[in-house]
Amino acid sequence: MKFLVLNLPYQSKIIRKYSCSYFARGFLYPPVELVRLSTIIEENSFPGDEVLFYDAIVENHDEDNCIEKIKNIQPDYIFTMTSIDFISSELKFIEKLRLCVKNPLIIIGYIPSLYPDDFSKYGVVLDGNFETIVYNSLLIIKAEQKADFIEIIKNERLKRTEHNPDLIVHYNLKFIKNYRYKELFSKGNTGFTYWSFGCPYSCSFCIKTYNQHKVSFRKTENILQEIKYFAENGIKNIRLLDDNCTLKKTLLKEVLKFQSENGLKFNYYGLTRIDLLDNEVVDLLIDLNFKHIMIGLETINENSGREYNKIFNIDFEQTKLILKKLRKNKVEISIFMLFNPLTEQFTDIKNTLSYLRNLPVSFASLSYVIPYPGTDIFKKNEQNIEVQNYPEFRWRWKKDYYLNLKKNETYFLKNFYFTNPDRFINLIRLFLKYPSQAFDIFFDSMKYLFTSNKEREDYF
Numbered sequence: 001m002k003f004l005v006l007n008l009p010y011q012s013k014i015i016r017k018y019s020c021s022y023f024a025r026g027f028l029y030p031p032v033e034l035v036r037l038s039t040i041i042e043e044n045s046f047p048g049d050e051v052l053f054y055d056a057i058v059e060n061h062d063e064d065n066c067i068e069k070i071k072n073i074q075p076d077y078i079f080t081m082t083s084i085d086f087i088s089s090e091l092k093f094i095e096k097l098r099l100c101v102k103n104p105l106i107i108i109g110y111i112p113s114l115y116p117d118d119f120s121k122y123g124v125v126l127d128g129n130f131e132t133i134v135y136n137s138l139l140i141i142k143a144e145q146k147a148d149f150i151e152i153i154k155n156e157r158l159k160r161t162e163h164n165p166d167l168i169v170h171y172n173l174k175f176i177k178n179y180r181y182k183e184l185f186s187k188g189n190t191g192f193t194y195w196s197f198g199c200p201y202s203c204s205f206c207i208k209t210y211n212q213h214k215v216s217f218r219k220t221e222n223i224l225q226e227i228k229y230f231a232e233n234g235i236k237n238i239r240l241l242d243d244n245c246t247l248k249k250t251l252l253k254e255v256l257k258f259q260s261e262n263g264l265k266f267n268y269y270g271l272t273r274i275d276l277l278d279n280e281v282v283d284l285l286i287d288l289n290f291k292h293i294m295i296g297l298e299t300i301n302e303n304s305g306r307e308y309n310k311i312f313n314i315d316f317e318q319t320k321l322i323l324k325k326l327r328k329n330k331v332e333i334s335i336f337m338l339f340n341p342l343t344e345q346f347t348d349i350k351n352t353l354s355y356l357r358n359l360p361v362s363f364a365s366l367s368y369v370i371p372y373p374g375t376d377i378f379k380k381n382e383q384n385i386e387v388q389n390y391p392e393f394r395w396r397w398k399k400d401y402y403l404n405l406k407k408n409e410t411y412f413l414k415n416f417y418f419t420n421p422d423r424f425i426n427l428i429r430l431f432l433k434y435p436s437q438a439f440d441i442f443f444d445s446m447k448y449l450f451t452s453n454k455e456r457e458d459y460f
């Protein structure tokens with residue numbers, strides 16, 4: 001059998017993850033979930049079966065190139081993953097793709113799982129537990145010599161099995177042209193990975209990943225083996241894709257110990273919450289050589305914090321000390337903020353800026369919160385949301401809420417970067433050090449700020 005694991009084409013560079021998706025400017029990550037899936041299939045299929053991974057995004061292939069390539073490959077089965085934000089165009093392509101292969105597609109995704117009837121005509125829909133479902137199906141095929149893979153997968157997905165993050169020790173780098181992916185403001189090859197899947201918190205705007213409120217960590221021994229494997233393959237940087245990379249202190253300690261015992265050193269990059277950064281964790285991040293930590297702070301407005309179910313019990317001075325220590329040790333800090341157009345005003349943006357003004361933060365962004373279906377914020381505010389489902393999916397606040405979108409975002413960006421000399425100088429320094437990545441970001445920002453950007457407006 002010939003299995004093809006496909007990262008769908010899109011008109012510009014995007015990053016697809018099961019939990020979220022975003023435009024890639026100055027950086028590009030491989031779809032790690034799909035690379036892990038390719039490894040799982042290869043390790044558990046019959047000898048002689050062929051497993052191919054094809055990332056149409058990194059190849060810059062458009063839909064026609066992609067279809068042509070797939071016609072040449074003639075796979076028996078295609079596995080693919082949809083994103084949450086670009087689902088309408090993905091669905092159109094999935095319709096064309098279905099015609100290229102004799103068997104139904106295997107479609108992984110949050111939106112297909114939420115609206116399975118809209119997708120089932122093209123294939124079998126799998127939710128966040130796709131790794132285990134595919135793995136179990138391959139075992140059944142092997143054990144029982146059954147050929148009807150699609151029927152087996154359909155049956156397996158009905159069983160409510162737990163997500164097992166250790167079906168493979170680590171993914172196989174041979175599936176990707178690793179040098180073509182990049183972390184922002186980094187040099188050298190990057191290994192992109194998850195140490196854990198899922199998140200134990202319940203922010204009301206967040207699509208819940210994998211097994212809802214559970215988080216599953218990979219076995220430490222597998223993570224350590226992967227670190228060694230990355231080093232053996234010339235990887236210099238490690239980008240942790242976990243929702244919260246500082247959730248488990250003991251793991252950070254184990255990794256640090258392993259690296260010093262084996263003379264290994266990487267530059268680390270990852271995302272976390274502000275309340276998962278205490279003094280001990282910060283010391284660990286510094287010792288591990290973190291270069292960039294991204295923090296989802298979201299709001300300083302107490303009402304919005306309650307609305308988001310994201311209230312932090314830490315005070316400003318404490319936050320400042322923690323962040324100062326990171327910056328003093330050359331760790332870049334990004335802060336992600338959300339704006340709720342239903343409950344917040346322009347003054348909230350001003351308050352956010354004055355809060356951030358005295359924090360040693362290198363980068364910050366302010367995005368309008370998106371009311372994704374299936375989230376608590378969506379359920380609570382349905383009367384204020386425009387919803388359009390199959391075949392053109394769209395969910396956003398009613399139009400009037402976006403009247404000041406550009407003005408608010410522009411105000412935030414200008415004031416964040418251009419009114420703080422240290423921040424501005426740091427930005428210039430990074431731009432000089434990483435010119436091609438900087439150019440990508442600069443070009444895109446200017447395009448957004450000074451032109452009518454259709455792609456972005458459609459997105460909202």
Ligand code: SF4
Pocket residue numbers: 199200201202203206207243273296
């Ligand atoms: S901390 Fe909140 S926003 Fe972040 S992944 Fe968890 S639930 Fe989502």
